[in-house]
Amino acid sequence: MSELYDVIVIGAGQAGLAAGYHLKKNGLKFIILEANSEPTGSWSQYYDNLRLFSPAGYSSLPGMPFPMKSDAYPTRDEVITYLKSYAEHHRFPIRFNVRVERVERNVLFNVYTEGGEAYRAKNLICATGSFNRAFVPELEGSKLFKGNMIHSSEYRNPDSYRNQRVIVVGRGNSAVQIGAEISEVAAVTTLAVLQPVQLVPQRLLGKDVHFWMTIIGYDSFPFWRFGVNVGSPGGAIDVGGFKKMLKSGQLQQKNMFKRFYSEGVIWSDGTKEQIDSIIFATGFRPIMPYLHGVEGALDVRGYPIQKGGLSSTVLGLCYLGLSGQRSFASATIRGVGSDAKYVVKQLKRRGLG
Known part of the structure; x- marks a missing residue:
């Protein structure tokens, strides 16, 4: 019989790493399963000249500041390097090149991989985020276009x-x-x-706009408690x-x-x-086909049925990195740490199954 974990985390991008930090801090037995060979999530797939819109001082995961001047704007490659260093620094139990094929729930969560491995846990955190299925609207005549x-x-x-x-x-x-x-x-x-x-000016009165968003609380205001999803401004x-x-x-x-x-x-x-x-540039949609075997986890569109990152229908099932999950910043490197802290706290409060 396979080893039993308190929590299995699917995905070792920024959301999965933030989950790992709070799970480790709380002394929980967990493992992170990552389909790729590095803990960089979607960042390695972004365009060459991408630069964060938030400065380094507002762009860190919990427990390790971004290693550059607080008012500098990290590039894509600098974020990738940071995520790799973060995972190495915290020594999370990550298994790379392990793609989850399906999840079943019968008291415990049984996670099966494409390689034929099986893992068991009392709780499951899906940290594959919002950026894994590109969305292109269906438009009249698109098949005619030769460009x-x-x-x-x-x-x-x-x-x-x-x-x-x-x-x-x-x-x-x-x-x-x-x-x-x-x-x-x-x-x-x-x-x-x-x-x-x-267009929003990057700097107002000499301060980056994220300074003002933090001051007024917009970046972290719990819109989700009022049934409002604020995935994009x-x-x-x-x-x-x-x-x-x-x-x-x-x-x-x-x-x-x-x-x-x-x-x-x-x-x-x-x-x-x-x-x-x-x-x-029409955004992304979450896709979690591995959850189709968990009754009631997803709606008819394949979207998770959740509130604040906690499944509304399946006890012990949680999510991280969803756009607008708990705040405007939920799907960002600066906001996912707060969500991870909340989700792990709620799991502990419920007794971990």
Whole structure:
């Protein structure tokens, strides 16, 4: 019979590592199962020039500050290095290259892997987060379009877009940042939006905007207690002269196009425009197929049925890293530590099964 754990954590990205910190701090017997070979979550899949929108002073996991000046903005590679160092520093019991295939629950949680291994635990924390299933809306005529069409998760750098006519669909941080850097080399770059881009200054009165979000409590306000999901603020932080680019027309924005045709798109006013490439910066959806065998865990869309990270239907089942789980910052490196602390506290309060 396999070893019995207090908690099994699925995923060793930022959410799983934050869970590991609080589980270890509370003296619980746990193991973290990670499908990949490193504890970096989705970070290794992001575009080359990604830079955090929050400074290092607000971007740490619990128990280990980000190792750079508090007002500096970490790059993607610096975050990856930090996560690896974090896991090594805390010596979490992580098993890499172990992909969970299915979970069953019969008093205990039985976790089965693609490699044929089986693990048992009294409780389960799903820390595979919100960034593992790219969302691309279904649009009329998309199969007719002959140009290049990708999700932002596939985008790496602007090199291949030189002298092209490019559309980036979206108005959030990723959409604006990708659009801005492509506009430096493309012939035309347009943001296709449902509403005009709302830019937030990166600094107000000499302080980063996250300082003010912390002061007023927006970053950590428990919207979830009132049944409100605040997964995205619906705007973008101006980290690179975006306002100037939009004003000058270097980076354009137009109301979302109505449909595709073979050479491009047809805008809402009926105008046709030839387009070479389209990038959908339209976010992600959580996907946890391994939970389909746990009755009542997921709704008809495959979304977890939960409140504040605790399953509403299955005792002992928890989640971390979901967008808007407990606050605006839940799916970020700066917010997941607080959620992990809450989830582990609730597990202990319930007696761990």
